[in-house]
Amino acid sequence: MTFEVMRPKYVGARVQRKEDPRLLSGSGRYAADVQPTRALHVAILRSDYAHALIRSINLDLARAMPGVIDVIDGEALASELKPLYATSRMPGYKPTALWPLARDRVRYVGEPVVAVVATDRYLAEDARAAIQIEYAALPAVTDANLSLTAQSDFLHPEHGSNLLVSRNFSRGNIEQAISEAFRVVSGQYRFTRTTPVAIEPRAYTAEWDRRLARLTLHSATQAPGIIRDALAEVLELNGPSIRVLAADVGGGFGGKVSLYPEEVIVCFLAQKLTRSVKYVSDRQEDLISTTQAFDQTVKAEMALDSSGRILGIRASILGDAGAYSIYPWTAALEPMQIAGFLPGPYQVPSYEADVQVVATNKTPSGPYRGVGRPGACFILERLIDKAAKEFGIDPLEFRRKNLVQPDQFPYKTGSGIVWDKSGFIECLDLAAEVIDYTTLKDNRDAAKAAGRWFGIGIASYAELTGLGSRMSAAPGMPINTGTESASVEIDATGSVIATFGTASIGQGLETTLAQIVADEIGVRPEDVTIVHGDSAAITHSTGSYASRSTVLAGGAAHKAGKEVREKLLKAAGFLMDCELLELEIEDGVVRQPATNKVLSFKDIGRAVYSEMGRFPLALRQELDLRATSFYDPEFGTTTSATHIATVDIDPETFEVRVLRYVAAEDCGRVINPQIVEGQVQGGVAQGIGVALMEEVIHDPQGQIFTASLVDYLVPSAAEVPSIEAVHLEAFAAGTIGGYRGMGEGGTIGAPAAVANAIADALSHLNIDITELPATPERLFRLVTTANQEKA
Amino acid sequence: MKPPPFEYFRASNPEEAVAALGAHGGNAKLIAGGQSLMPMLNFRLLEPELLIDISKIASLKRIEKGSSGRWVIGAGVRHRDILVSEVLGNSYPILRAAMTHVAHVAIRNRGTIGGSLAHGDPAAEWPMLALLLDAEIEVLGRSGQRMIEAKDFFLGALHTSLSEDEIILAIHLPPAPVAWGFFETARRAGDFALAGAGVLLETQNGKISEARIALLGLGETPIRVYDAEAKLEGENLNSTNRAAAMEAAKAACQPMTDLHASAEFRVHLAGIMTGRSLDAAWGQAIC
Incomplete structure (x- = not known):
């Protein structure tokens, strides 16, 4: 079977997004929009302490409040269900017990402690205010270094320390590379904590079906399959007893791909009370309890020979996991990905990375668009720019020289990742061409001579997307994420329906998958009904994350679509009494060009399902118009890009303006350029936030200061320039359809590109950007210090 | 929530x-x-x-010219109404410029002048404008009506001289210099300013005859930099008195450190915002 669509009509076209009419007209259905009959509403009392023992909980007053149906704490839950552990096969890894409500001890501000169920949310919150809890405060740790060296007051005393993960990667001889190096550049980099901030806060509605005594959880999740499987385990239910639906999800960015306490709580309560139960987090809860990201300190050094070639990289990575190791990704996810991707798209013969991950009294961290790679890219690209400066080589040339060359693929990196052939250098060249790099440099020099603080920043990166069963999304994690399925069918009305396990989180997947199925079968994308975000519609799936949905689900769609097309042709061939090769299918009509005989899908559907007498018995036994396929890309495929940004810094107020932004990306075959551009633009906007403003801030006692959008700053349209996304397809990808994942890349490149541009704008002061976000305050301090040193 | x-x-x-x-x-x-x-x-x-x-009280929505050239703006007038008011724009062009800095469009469409004054946030625009324009605030309580000068109205962060039973009826604006400068710097468009300054200048025969400088976001209350104002009068704006005014602004402010900026950085910004506002106002005054 070959998977080349011979004449793709829709793959590659700017097809209008199928989901937009409903999303833009307010007709989407999010978990909070579901209004089951007599639904009850939950308010969660969260810990005000970062670290404390729970001495006593008095729920009597709350229970007596108007409208209150039930009030439960951790002990009440513990007798009814099992805790979940994010296990891992990784040696030395320590999982943490995940209880939906804290038992005995709270470990971060915002941790759920008590759930109040009432007839409406107002009454639930009134009753919540009447709950009395006596805590005994424990010393809190919010600094990863202090957590690592702590001798007492561990978050999880059973482990005897706060260290959850300790690993070492090594390839080649890094000691030798460093001792024999002509130059070594180094730095200590801090990638501060961020949070995803989806426009839709997390929300869960557990709908109780009295007739069947079954649960349907309407969840704001990227991963209905993972949540279904996990809830079945925690609540000890069989699959059909719990269905997880994610009809529309208002953005995920990684923050909606883990199992949350509230998902367990609403399901548990719905079962217990045999009523539908709803929980909708408000923005404050979302900011303090949705999994956060980054929070790593990395010491890194790069050894170079006399010609400016990289000999090796050595890094030590200290990751701050927050209070728990979350399910299913574990606390290892982010820091291990930094170690995995730190060698980047460059030739790095020797590599060593130490990874340590500690627990602290902060919100658990989890996946975030780009996972580890935004940090890895920032650190590596800063080192690259420092090295280029040291050698007096133009940063673009320095990259061209050190990137993996076209004849070196497949290239195995120091961390063991293998890059399949992708346009590393081609992206670099294309980005430089689009932005007219040579002229831009002249303009930069002229602007700087005139006193402007103007800078150019380049970032090149590669990422592994569409991971198959032989590459784990998180090292040693408890579930395998290497496959997705597609079920394609033509029903008795002649309609095409394609069912997937992925979720619609705003990324346009309904359209891109419909384009694939449309081409395979020969209909228009608008005539393909996509069903996804429903655990009951599929056998197994994990969901939409890790730039996998198009590669895996799209690959499966090709397989299943092709099979259905063959069945369709077989039926049509018999009905039209001709050879299959004589038939063409276009826009839902099968045609024999020689005779101009036509049959619509409707005719064929009716014949196959309602007029089966038209077929001989033997054919009837095997003829249906449906197929289900799974696709496992085994290793995954490489997406690469180069971003170039220019910035202007106000020398007096230290405001940074991003002026131009070009992203040249090789994401394989582009299914829908408009959707790819949208993903790149959104990702870059998010990365600009990381570079300039987004930072979760705790005080040393673990109180979180950034609990509203007044204090946690995300970029608005005013802070984001027009982003120029350009595509190239340098080499055919080995995946079915030739697709590479591209949902995360923008966020990977942008922090590095903007940081490099800022450093370039400040090059006259010799300022290194080692910590993001580069806020006006940080730049003020850096410049003040640099001026003092000069003077 | x-x-x-x-x-x-x-x-x-x-x-x-x-x-x-x-x-x-x-x-x-x-x-x-x-x-x-x-x-x-x-x-x-x-x-x-x-x-x-009080959003349905008609008398709080007036914008009208009172006696001796004063303008009276009802407490229930919304920021958006000021932004589009031609008559106010002519008499106090700084108001229009400042209103574009009041949060975002949706907030300007709902928020009122009286609300902003009564809330007394030192980083907000209206308290600073009231001080800069030498406004008087007309209030009504059980013991009757009284006028409070802006300089006596703001006592601290979110703390004003309004009594528990008093309601702001209107803000009275006396005639003011027309040449203006207004600068804020904020983390993002629409955020509370890290620092801001407003300047009004009147000139006679090419010399400054009246100068007013006020700061926002730089202390417990909005701040008038009276020292610097007096020193500018009778002079051209030049690099020496400009620098002196910037220093005076820095000396006059007492900002707090918060998540978005340190006190030290804000003091620096106080000088920068003052300098830029002076330049803009002087540019208008002499053209």
Whole structure:
């Protein structure tokens, strides 16, 4: 079977997004929009302490409040269900017990402690205010270094320390590379904590079906399959007893791909009370309890020979996991990905990375668009720019020289990742061409001579997307994420329906998958009904994350679509009494060009399902118009890009303006350029936030200061320039359809590109950007210090 | 994030509002645009027994010319109304410029002048404008009507000289110099300013005859930099007196350190914003 669509009509076209009419007209259905009959509403009392023992909980007053149906704490839950552990096969890894409500001890501000169920949310919150809890405060740790060296007051005393993960990667001889190096550049980099901030806060509605005594959880999740499987385990239910639906999800960015306490709580309560139960987090809860990201300190050094070639990289990575190791990704996810991707798209013969991950009294961290790679890219690209400066080589040339060359693929990196052939250098060249790099440099020099603080920043990166069963999304994690399925069918009305396990989180997947199925079968994308975000519609799936949905689900769609097309042709061939090769299918009509005989899908559907007498018995036994396929890309495929940004810094107020932004990306075959551009633009906007403003801030006692959008700053349209996304397809990808994942890349490149541009704008002061976000305050301090040193 | 229970009363005139405030002795709150109050209620930072809705009181919505060239703007006038008011724009062009810095469009469409003044946030535009324009604030309480000068109105962060039973009726603006400068620097468009300065200049025969400088976001209250004002009078704006004014602004402010900027950085910005506003105002005054 070959998977080349011979004449793709829709793959590659700017097809209008199928989901937009409903999303833009307010007709989407999010978990909070579901209004089951007599639904009850939950308010969660969260810990005000970062670290404390729970001495006593008095729920009597709350229970007596108007409208209150039930009030439960951790002990009440513990007798009814099992805790979940994010296990891992990784040696030395320590999982943490995940209880939906804290038992005995709270470990971060915002941790759920008590759930109040009432007839409406107002009454639930009134009753919540009447709950009395006596805590005994424990010393809190919010600094990863202090957590690592702590001798007492561990978050999880059973482990005897706060260290959850300790690993070492090594390839080649890094000691030798460093001792024999002509130059070594180094730095200590801090990638501060961020949070995803989806426009839709997390929300869960557990709908109780009295007739069947079954649960349907309407969840704001990227991963209905993972949540279904996990809830079945925690609540000890069989699959059909719990269905997880994610009809529309208002953005995920990684923050909606883990199992949350509230998902367990609403399901548990719905079962217990045999009523539908709803929980909708408000923005404050979302900011303090949705999994956060980054929070790593990395010491890194790069050894170079006399010609400016990289000999090796050595890094030590200290990751701050927050209070728990979350399910299913574990606390290892982010820091291990930094170690995995730190060698980047460059030739790095020797590599060593130490990874340590500690627990602290902060919100658990989890996946975030780009996972580890935004940090890895920032650190590596800063080192690259420092090295280029040291050698007096133009940063673009320095990259061209050190990137993996076209004849070196497949290239195995120091961390063991293998890059399949992708346009590393081609992206670099294309980005430089689009932005007219040579002229831009002249303009930069002229602007700087005139006193402007103007800078150019380049970032090149590669990422592994569409991971198959032989590459784990998180090292040693408890579930395998290497496959997705597609079920394609033509029903008795002649309609095409394609069912997937992925979720619609705003990324346009309904359209891109419909384009694939449309081409395979020969209909228009608008005539393909996509069903996804429903655990009951599929056998197994994990969901939409890790730039996998198009590669895996799209690959499966090709397989299943092709099979259905063959069945369709077989039926049509018999009905039209001709050879299959004589038939063409276009826009839902099968045609024999020689005779101009036509049959619509409707005719064929009716014949196959309602007029089966038209077929001989033997054919009837095997003829249906449906197929289900799974696709496992085994290793995954490489997406690469180069971003170039220019910035202007106000020398007096230290405001940074991003002026131009070009992203040249090789994401394989582009299914829908408009959707790819949208993903790149959104990702870059998010990365600009990381570079300039987004930072979760705790005080040393673990109180979180950034609990509203007044204090946690995300970029608005005013802070984001027009982003120029350009595509190239340098080499055919080995995946079915030739697709590479591209949902995360923008966020990977942008922090590095903007940081490099800022450093370039400040090059006259010799300022290194080692910590993001580069806020006006940080730049003020850096410049003040640099001026003092000069003077 | 739901407010605690409260009673609701819609006042049809200021007297009713005052009576209701008085009857609840500090446990009632006025609501007009609700742009500051509603978040505080939803966070349960306040738990008033009664909300008195004054948004339907017609007399609070006036924009009219009073005696001796003063303009009277009702407390219920919304930021957006100021932004589009031609008459106010002609007399006080700085108002229009400043209104574009009041948060975002949706907030400007609802928030009121009276609300902003009564809330007394030192980083907000209206308290600073009131001080800069030598405004008087007309209030009504159980003991009657009184006028409070802006310089006596703002006592501290979110703290004004309004009594528990008083409602702001209007802000009175005397004639003011027309040449203006207004600069803010904020983390993002629409955010509370890290620092801001407003300047008004009057010139006679090419020399400054009256100068006013006020700062926002740089202390517990908005700040007038009277020292610098006096020193500018009778002179051209030049690099020496400009630098002196910047230093005076830095010396006059007492900002706090918060998540978005340190006190040290804000002091630096106070000088920068003052310098830029002076330049802009001087540029207008001499053209």
